[in-house]
Amino acid sequence: MSQESQHGKWSISSSEDEDERLPPSGTTTKSDKTTILQSPSPPKTDSVSIKVDIKPEQCDTSTSSLFIGSEARKSAASNQVNPVKFETSPSLAGKRKKAVPEGSGWALSDSDDDDDADVKKKTINNNIPKKEPSSPQAKKQKVANERPPSPHGRVYYVDEPEDFFESTFPSLNDTYGFYLNKVTGLDQKYNSGALHIKDILSPLFGTLKESVQFNYCFDVAWMVKQYPEEFRDRPVLIVHGDKREAKARLVRDAQPYPHVKLCQAKLDIAFGTHHTKMMLLWYEEGFRVIILTSNMIRADWYQKTQGMWMSPLFPRLPKGSSNTGESPTFFKRDLLEYLATYRAPELEEWMQRIKEHDLSETRVYLIGSTPGRYVGADMDQWGHLRLRKLLYDHTIPIPDEEQWPVVGQFSSIGSMGIDKTKWLAAEFQRTLTTLGKSSLRSDPPLYLLYPSVEDVRTSLEGYPAGGSLPYSIQTAQKQLWLHSFFHRWKADTTGRTHAMPHIKTFMRVSPDFSELAWYCITSANLSKAAWGALEKNNTQIMVRSYELGVLFLPSAYNMKTFPIQRNPFPVSSPSTGFPVPFDLPPISYTSKDQPWIWNIAYTQAPDTHGNVWVPS
Incomplete structure (x- = not known):
């Protein structure tokens, strides 16, 4: 069975679900496959990838260290480095589809993907078409066929405007503590009331002493640069779930920063991942919890819709006080119980700090x-x-x-x-x-x-x-x-x-x-x-x-x-309306719509940068 749309065709098998026998969420299969942005090449020329001078991240880490994390994220990074402009000739698309059988995919799962890495590493590597050595002529064509500048210029990431990181208390959502992230490339009013990581870590919210970053994916060098200079040497604990090669890379990337320590989450059930995203921030003035959806990499804070809950500033309980500092929602108890499941000595001091603070204002x-x-x-x-x-x-x-x-x-x-x-x-x-x-x-x-x-x-x-x-x-x-x-x-x-x-x-x-x-x-x-x-x-x-x-x-x-707050932007004052981050009512798929499948080709139409998508 197959489905076909303006974006191409993908094959559907009638195989039974084998959920319990498949590697679930977080299985990262290492292979040499990448997804590139490319398109048909002009007539009478060989098929080539075009490499443009694009910075995957504005940090000092090497390219390989930026690819820590899932294969999907590695693919996206590769896409940004090796895009190819859209052409009308079908020659390259046809060749690529023969090299990678339609619908075969990669079977590589992200931290968010579940129960479906059903092709083993050996199988994947055996299916990789052998690459021919690049010729000097092909190298010249890379320059000749270089795509036009994208809407963001010649670098993938553009610098944010000077006022991008300015936060002021009047625009904050004091009712719910729920925020969206700032997005580069949008009109300023649509970032009103939104927060960037630099806003969160700014002195505006407290004089930081120490912090913990729980997450799935880290770019350590980029993360360190998000802290203001006056806090940049304050102790940071990274809680992660990386193992083996990924852990070794994370250890290597943290070595230049003696104030950054690592804590590995125990994953006792096969194929589980450490997908929690939370910050614990300890200030001279108190303590704060932030629970969010962004990984600790620049791509997640650049042009994606993310969300976060920011707690009030929790004051320290007076010594000898009989007040437990518990909230009506038992947030303090539940947070301590959650942290206890890590069974990590590195978190014991933080658990004690939480006990010493008043979390009674929490309503979630x-x-x-x-x-x-x-x-x-x-x-x-x-x-x-x-x-x-x-x-x-x-x-x-x-x-x-x-x-x-x-x-x-x-x-x-x-x-x-x-x-x-x-x-x-x-x-x-x-x-x-x-x-x-x-x-x-x-x-x-x-x-x-x-x-x-x-x-x-x-x-x-x-x-x-x-x-x-x-x-x-x-x-x-x-x-x-x-x-x-x-x-x-x-x-x-x-x-x-x-x-x-x-x-x-x-x-x-x-x-x-x-x-x-x-x-x-x-x-x-x-x-x-x-x-x-x-x-x-x-x-x-x-x-x-x-x-x-x-x-x-x-x-x-x-x-x-x-x-529901229908038009949450621009934010001018606290509102009792809840800022739902998408339009209502939802619009159902039409017969022409297909859900995004990340490991099949899309060559029928270019994206906003003039490129197409071909897994290879």
Whole structure:
């Protein structure tokens, strides 16, 4: 079976789902394959890649060190370094497709991809076509055929304007502490109230003494430069999940910075990843927690839509005080329990610091995932059952709730099974539709927002944005049923349409899309590895990865529902409206739309930089 659109054709097999036997989320298969941006070459010339003087990152690290992380991210970096302009001749596209069989893909998973690295390294390497030695003539053609300058100039990353990093307290969202990231290339008003990492670490928010950075992907040199000069030598602890070669590279990259220390997260279940993204910031004035969706690399803070929750500045408790500093949402307890799962001596001092601070102003609930198999009361502590428990305990049924849609938005998709009853409806959708202690099991509409090929093609980054959307053909071809739930990533009213999402959000919204019953921002994508899957006749839940997010419930804000802020930009003052980062109502895929599949070719139309996408 095959599907065809204006963006090309991809083959679909009828293979059965083999979810339990496939390497899940975070399996990084090392191979020499890369994805490049390229196009058909002019007639009567050989097919060549064009290399342009483009800086993948503005930092002092080597190119290889910038590629730490998933194969998808390596692909995106390679795309930026080796693009080729779009041509109308089909010659190169045809040759490339013969070299890489259509639909064969790479079977390489990102930190966000789940259960689908079903081709082993040996198989992949055997399928790599042997490269012919480059000739002097080909080298000359690289210069002659060099693409025109992109909209961003001759370097991929452009310098932000002088006022890009200016933050002022009046524009901050004091109601929810929920922010989007700043995006280079947008009108200034669409960055009003948004934050860049330099804003977060600026002296405006406190006199920093030490910090911890939890994340999946790091560029250490770039990270260090984001700290203001006066804080740049303050101790930083990196909590990561890298092993073997990736860990060795991270250790090497941290060596020039004696104030940077490393802490490896224990991943006791195969193929799990450390996908949590959190900052712990200890100031002279107090303590702050930030839970976010961005990796610690420049690409994630440049032209992608990301989100974060920033806590209030937590003051230190007076010595001898009987006040525990706990919040009504038990955020302090839950954060300490989450950190304890690392079993890391490096975090013990930080846990003690948290105990010494007053977190009582926190109004969000913590939702974490940690690797393990949990039974009994522990099943409600982690993953989607944690979300279900909170919705059961702290929300109330809504009249006609079966008409209140559930909206999920994410940047990667795992293997869901051969139909929706295997996990999506049986477990996850039941969690998302829980409202209070009602026995009613409503079946409201489920809208899943995931970028189409056209969304990626017309984005600010163009096709390289797809390197952070690692939905593979191997997964997609086994769950075509899932695509009927898909809706376009669209954000016209926010003015941020063309910044592809890496943010992950889940929510329950009113039929007229004016109110929220609840809202969650998290590092967890649509995967069993991230949210957990029930086992042993629903008496046990198995979670593979570390994830972290926060849940906003109206009851914690003395509201019945959250009003949705329709036009959040520019931000001028605190608002009671919740700034949903995409347009509502969602727009479903048309018959011509295809979900972005990152390991197949797109040669029918150029992206915003005049390039096409061909895995090779």
